[in-house]
Amino acid sequence: MMERRLYRSQQDKRLFGVCGGIAHFLRMDSTLVRVGVVILTVCTGIPILIYLLLAMIMPKEPRWSYVGDGFDGFERTYPSPSRMNDLDSEIDRLEKRALVQEVHRLRTELGKYKSV
Known part of the structure; x- marks a missing residue:
């Protein structure tokens, strides 16, 4: 079995790819992660600081990380x-x-x- 690692997403990103990477790591929809971050940020303000910290710390995903995980059902150019x-x-x-x-x-x- 392949080891799962936490990376900033290169394909599923809006700003830095943190939410996309977390969603891929947790195997859930990235929209849910983004909505959760927005709601928590509006309520507490803390997730924006955590997001920025993760954007600096999390490595970018390698180009090969999605191979064989079930997301290759379409042609990428x-x-x-x-x-x-x-x-x-x-x-x-x-x-x-x-x-x-x-x-x-x-x-x-x-x-x-x-x-x-």
């Missing part, structure tokens, strides 16, 4: 490998930039509360 590497590096750069911006925004928000 990918760009050439060199173009895919360029896209991956650009996405990585944009993800890091978005994460840095979110951290700065959170620091500003926390600074407001500290000064109160």
Whole structure:
């Protein structure tokens, strides 16, 4: 039996692929995970911090991780490998930039509360 590992999803992602990766690991629908994260964030605000932490810590899934798990019932077409590497590096750069911006925004928000 193949060992299950927790990765950020490359195929099922909206922002960083954390919810998609958790859903795949738990073998459930990613929409349910996303809805749960949104509800908990609205109620408590804590999951957004956990999400950002997981986005930095969780490794990206390797390209081969979905082979043989029952999700290969459709044809996938990918760009050439060199173009895919360029896209991956650009996405990585944009993800890091978005994460840095979110951290700065959170620091500003926390600074407001500290000064109160």
